[in-house]
Amino acid sequence: xxxxxxxxxxxxxxxxxxxxxxxxxxxxxxxxxxxxxxxxxxxxxxxxxxxxxxxxxxxxxxxxxxxxxxxxxxxxxxxxxxxxxxxxxxxxxxxxxxxxxxxxxxxxxxxxxxxxxxxxxxxxxxxxxxxxxxxxxxxxxxxxxxxxxxxxxxxxxxxxxxxxxxxxxxxxxxxxxxxxxxxxxxxxxxxxxxxxxxxxxxxxxxxxxxxxxxxxxxxxxxxxxxxxxxxxxxxxxxxxxxxxxxxxxxxxxxxxxxxxxxxxxxxxxxxxxxxxxxxxxxxxxxxxxxxxxxxxxxxxxxxxxxxxxxxxxxxxxxxxxxxxxxxxxxxxxxxxxxxxxxxxxxxxxxxxxxxxxxxxxxxxxxxxxxxxxxxxxxxxxxxxxxxxxxxxxxxxxxxxxxxxxxxxxxxxxxxxxxxxxxxxxxxxxxxxxxxxxxxxxxxxxxxxxxxxxxxxxxxxxxxxxxxxxxxxxxxxxxxxxxxxxxxxxxxxxxxxxxxxxxxx
Amino acid sequence: xxxxxxxxxxxxxxxxxxxxxxxxxxxxxxxxxxxxxxxxxxxxxxxxxxxxxxxxxxxxxxxxxxxxxxxxxxxxxxxxxxxxxxxxxxxxxxxxxxxxxxxxxxxxxxxxxxxxxxxxxxxxxxxxxxxxxxxxxxxxxxxxxxxxxxxxxxxxxxxxxxxxxxxxxxxxxxxxxxxxxxxxxxxxxxxxxxxxxxxxxxxxxxxxxxxxxxxxxxxxxxxxxxxxxxxxxxxxxxxxxxxxxxxxxxxxxxxxxxxxxxxxxxxxxxxxxxxxxxxxxxxxxxxxxxxxxxxxxxxxxxxxxxxxxxxxxxxxxxxxxxxxxxxxxxxxxxxxxxxxxxxxxxxxxxxxxxxxxxxxxxxxxxxxxxxxxxxxxxxxxxxxxxxxxxxxxxxxxxxxxxxxxxxxxxxxxxxxxxxxxxxxxxxxxxxxxxxxxxxxxxxxxxxxxxxxxxxxxxxxxxxxxxxxxxxxxxxxxxxxxxxxxxxxxxxxxxx
Numbered sequence: 001x002x003x004x005x006x007x008x009x010x011x012x013x014x015x016x017x018x019x020x021x022x023x024x025x026x027x028x029x030x031x032x033x034x035x036x037x038x039x040x041x042x043x044x045x046x047x048x049x050x051x052x053x054x055x056x057x058x059x060x061x062x063x064x065x066x067x068x069x070x071x072x073x074x075x076x077x078x079x080x081x082x083x084x085x086x087x088x089x090x091x092x093x094x095x096x097x098x099x100x101x102x103x104x105x106x107x108x109x110x111x112x113x114x115x116x117x118x119x120x121x122x123x124x125x126x127x128x129x130x131x132x133x134x135x136x137x138x139x140x141x142x143x144x145x146x147x148x149x150x151x152x153x154x155x156x157x158x159x160x161x162x163x164x165x166x167x168x169x170x171x172x173x174x175x176x177x178x179x180x181x182x183x184x185x186x187x188x189x190x191x192x193x194x195x196x197x198x199x200x201x202x203x204x205x206x207x208x209x210x211x212x213x214x215x216x217x218x219x220x221x222x223x224x225x226x227x228x229x230x231x232x233x234x235x236x237x238x239x240x241x242x243x244x245x246x247x248x249x250x251x252x253x254x255x256x257x258x259x260x261x262x263x264x265x266x267x268x269x270x271x272x273x274x275x276x277x278x279x280x281x282x283x284x285x286x287x288x289x290x291x292x293x294x295x296x297x298x299x300x301x302x303x304x305x306x307x308x309x310x311x312x313x314x315x316x317x318x319x320x321x322x323x324x325x326x327x328x329x330x331x332x333x334x335x336x337x338x339x340x341x342x343x344x345x346x347x348x349x350x351x352x353x354x355x356x357x358x359x360x361x362x363x364x365x366x367x368x369x370x371x372x373x374x375x376x377x378x379x380x381x382x383x384x385x386x387x388x389x390x391x392x393x394x395x396x397x398x399x400x401x402x403x404x405x406x407x408x409x410x411x412x413x414x415x416x417x418x419x420x421x422x423x424x425x426x427x428x429x430x431x432x433x434x435x436x437x438x439x440x441x442x443x444x445x446x447x448x449x450x451x452x453x454x455x456x457x458x459x460x461x462x463x464x465x466x467x468x469x470x471x472x473x474x475x476x477x478x479x480x481x482x483x484x485x486x487x488x489x490x491x492x493x494x495x496x497x498x499x500x501x502x503x504x
Numbered sequence: 505x506x507x508x509x510x511x512x513x514x515x516x517x518x519x520x521x522x523x524x525x526x527x528x529x530x531x532x533x534x535x536x537x538x539x540x541x542x543x544x545x546x547x548x549x550x551x552x553x554x555x556x557x558x559x560x561x562x563x564x565x566x567x568x569x570x571x572x573x574x575x576x577x578x579x580x581x582x583x584x585x586x587x588x589x590x591x592x593x594x595x596x597x598x599x600x601x602x603x604x605x606x607x608x609x610x611x612x613x614x615x616x617x618x619x620x621x622x623x624x625x626x627x628x629x630x631x632x633x634x635x636x637x638x639x640x641x642x643x644x645x646x647x648x649x650x651x652x653x654x655x656x657x658x659x660x661x662x663x664x665x666x667x668x669x670x671x672x673x674x675x676x677x678x679x680x681x682x683x684x685x686x687x688x689x690x691x692x693x694x695x696x697x698x699x700x701x702x703x704x705x706x707x708x709x710x711x712x713x714x715x716x717x718x719x720x721x722x723x724x725x726x727x728x729x730x731x732x733x734x735x736x737x738x739x740x741x742x743x744x745x746x747x748x749x750x751x752x753x754x755x756x757x758x759x760x761x762x763x764x765x766x767x768x769x770x771x772x773x774x775x776x777x778x779x780x781x782x783x784x785x786x787x788x789x790x791x792x793x794x795x796x797x798x799x800x801x802x803x804x805x806x807x808x809x810x811x812x813x814x815x816x817x818x819x820x821x822x823x824x825x826x827x828x829x830x831x832x833x834x835x836x837x838x839x840x841x842x843x844x845x846x847x848x849x850x851x852x853x854x855x856x857x858x859x860x861x862x863x864x865x866x867x868x869x870x871x872x873x874x875x876x877x878x879x880x881x882x883x884x885x886x887x888x889x890x891x892x893x894x895x896x897x898x899x900x901x902x903x904x905x906x907x908x909x910x911x912x913x914x915x916x917x918x919x920x921x922x923x924x925x926x927x928x929x930x931x932x933x934x935x936x937x938x939x940x941x942x943x944x945x946x947x948x949x950x951x952x953x954x955x956x957x958x959x960x961x962x963x964x965x966x967x968x969x970x971x972x973x974x975x976x977x978x979x980x981x982x983x984x985x986x987x988x989x990x991x992x993x994x995x996x997x998x999x
Contacts, residue, residue: 060836061836062831064586108830301881306746
């Protein structure tokens with residue numbers, strides 16, 4: 001693992017009416033594989049197309065149609081596995097999960113129950129400066145997404161859109177290592193960051209490209225430690241699964257609400273029944289998805305239409321050796337190479353585009369200054385600008401680099417630089433040309449500054465007297481000189497001259 | 505005019521190439537024969553317009569001297585194959601009115617090799633049956649009748665329409681599919697040749713699935729040579745079917761020398777079943793003698809897990825079928841039940857499937873659902889899978905002893921009367937497949953060759969089982985057996 005030092009947080013304790021309780025959470029994250037075509041058909045995965053326009057015969061479950069594996073999805077899953085420090089299973093196989101639903105045309109979902117493509121791995125999840133924890137991954141398997149049922153277009157009829165049917169998903173299953181709602185969302189964000197780095201999932205939660213099923217149980221303090229030593233789940237409480245969450249905010253809410261519900265039941269002497277539930281954010285409650293009679297028996301069995309996948313080790317090695325630098329490694333490198341604080345390194349490596357932008361700016365320049373400009377000025381400005389992302393930045397890394405160059409060569413002052421930044425940000429153009437055209441260059445000519453200072457001294461004898469009595473008031477003259485030069489005077493020179501003429 | 509329809513592919517090919525007659529003439533001879541044979545209920549969707557168009561095209565191709573293997577040969581297509589724009593219903597009400605927008609790989613290959621489509625052939629619903637009595641189109645009638653008895657007989661199943669049509673000279677050949685014996689058993693019941701290739705030899709793309717790990721399409725023809733010709737046209741790797749194997753397709757016909765000297769033919773003792781009729785026993789003995797006389801070495805072999813084959817099959821096949829048939833839900837195509845006020849999606853599924861599927865299909869969907877259910881999976885499906893591996897292992901052991909092919913009876917009896925099995929325990933019907941099922945479980949090639957008549961005057965067949973991918977070898981041994989048996993009998997036309 002990484003060499004960053006961190007402390008693992010203590011689990012949050014929830015006080016019930018009678019006892020203290022702890023949360024145990026495991027997540028099943030469904031990440032849409034970034035690929036042009038679906039898992040088993042050539043149909044497009046493009047989001048937002050006309051309903052039922054991205055549908056191959058096999059996606060529609062037409063008679064006699066057969067699935068053919070899309071190799072791109074396999075390599076994306078392997079890449080993701082490598083990014084999560086996970087075991088890549090050279091042998092994996094597909095199974096059918098059988099159930100009836102109108103948006104599942106085949107009547108089964110092709111998934112990987114018995115032999116997933118990726119085995120155990122782990123992710124380091126940062127929680128706050130100096131605090132982080134390792135969450136273990138149980139497995140990642142590939143499966144088909146279902147379509148979309150639409151029930152609110154017509155009072156008597158439901159509609160089905162099969163565009164999403166058959167799109168490849170990676171189901172990333174964690175071990176029950178997550179101990180609070182905050183850890184749950186931090187974990188999802190970390191997965192998202194890694195997958196976005198790898199280009200294996202765009203992580204767009206709004207479009208449903210990243211969803212989570214949240215398994216929640218509560219236990220008494222000490223129980224979890226028993227589980228940890230024995231890996232025996234009977235030490236933990238009965239879990240409920242909250243399905244299909246696609247907002248971090250709702251996940252956090254749902255966990256807290258579900259924990260309270262379970263604690264309430266347990267403290268009043270009841271038992272938790274293992275079931276799948278849905279979170280209703282409007283009512284602020286979770287409720288069972290289906291009754292016991294409707295509980296599915298998925299009748300998993302190996303899909304006879306597909307041969308098992310046998311990956312070659314050198315194929316995996318090739319992906320592995322071409323793997324991009326991952327967020328944790330980059331963060332460590334930024335912190336050490338650029339001498340940044342862990343926090344700054346974290347901000348600058350939050351996503352790949354930011355890190356690339358920063359590295360382009362910092363190349364051959366003062367690193368701390370570059371970091372400050374990217375984090376404070378650029379990010380601040382982008383945030384004010386209706387939350388633009390780095391990829392939408394109107395100011396390129398070379399423009400920002402040029403501004404920093406003008407500062408370090410003392411051609412402009414830090415204050416002028418901020419004005420210049422705003423001009424380049426809103427109007428574009430070459431920073432040095434703007435400096436020239438608009439006369440923003442810093443005045444470092446001693447005679448010129450001295451001349452300006454002499455005029456001010458001459459016109460303000462009272463201030464001169466005061467300043468001579470109390471040297472602290474000499475600063476007034478500095479301000480006046482800056483004002484009369486339109487802020488362009490080199491503040492260091494002004495200061496020196498004021499000191500010479502009025503203080504000493 | 506129906507005389508041309510009696511030709512084999514081989515003879516017709518010669519005649520077409522020599523311009524003795526045209527494909528149009530040959531085709532219209534078949535179309536006439538089909539018109540006259542409605543009583544057999546073999547063809548269920550005639551496609552004369554397509555046939556005439558394809559025959560005309562074939563004649564043009566032939567006139568240019570370009571003669572792909574099946575050029576101008578009129579054939580029938582089992583209803584299980586999806587044919588573009590032509591009803592493809594798997595003989596089920598649930599696919600009522602279904603006309604696919606795509607053409608199965610196999611039929612496309614046949615049209616590419618110049619074959620002419622006469623129409624779609626009756627079959628057991630979803631290929632589930634051994635008598636062609638489960639079809640939504642009604643029973644198919646065997647063109648054969650017992651001597652001095654006009655009771656109507658079953659042509660076997662599930663490719664009963666194909667068998668009946670080829671035997672009655674309604675077409676020169678037909679496609680069939682074989683999941684547990686559905687090509688070989690009906691071929692034996694009507695005195696024709698039926699070949700099931702090695703699993704993966706013929707693409708399953710566009711063939712309505714019954715049990716995906718067992719289904720394999722193959723030719724049903726009037727003789728072994730025709731099977732070789734037609735198999736070549738049907739075979740080949742298909743990227744659209746992941747279980748199709750990329751292995752060269754030989755010119756099967758060129759292997760038909762009839763010379764089988766030194767070949768080792770295995771005779772498995774486990775196929776000598778309790779209560780097997782003397783006639784079948786005798787047929788088998790005669791067949792063995794014929795191969796021996798032709799110079800083959802006869803070796804007694806053992807396939808110890810044979811007795812488990814049928815139970816394994818009736819777990820594995822229904823399990824896969826229960827899943828494969830889930831797509832027939834009334835949502836997108838085929839039959840949808842008319843719903844009552846207040847009915848929801850569950851009622852739509854229940855009513856649609858209850859109305860759309862026949863009894864045998866429902867039975868197998870129920871069995872399949874049961875054996876895959878939580879708590880039963882290990883005891884049934886998983887155990888069956890393990891035993892299947894043992895059955896396959898039996899064959900591998902035998903072939904490791906340099907056995908070239910295995911000779912067995914094709915069926916435990918000759919054709920039985922339509923309706924005779926309707927009231928009996930379904931297991932009695934399943935026993936029809938006792939000799940053929942192990943071949944599917946092991947993915948091997950098998951061929952049923954007619955070799956004689958029983959006392960009632962009905963045809964009987966023997967089965968040869970080949971080594972994987974060695975259909976050519978198997979065909980040559982079958983060719984030798986066919987020559988020795990000299991079975992040229994035809995049913996007396998009564999329809």
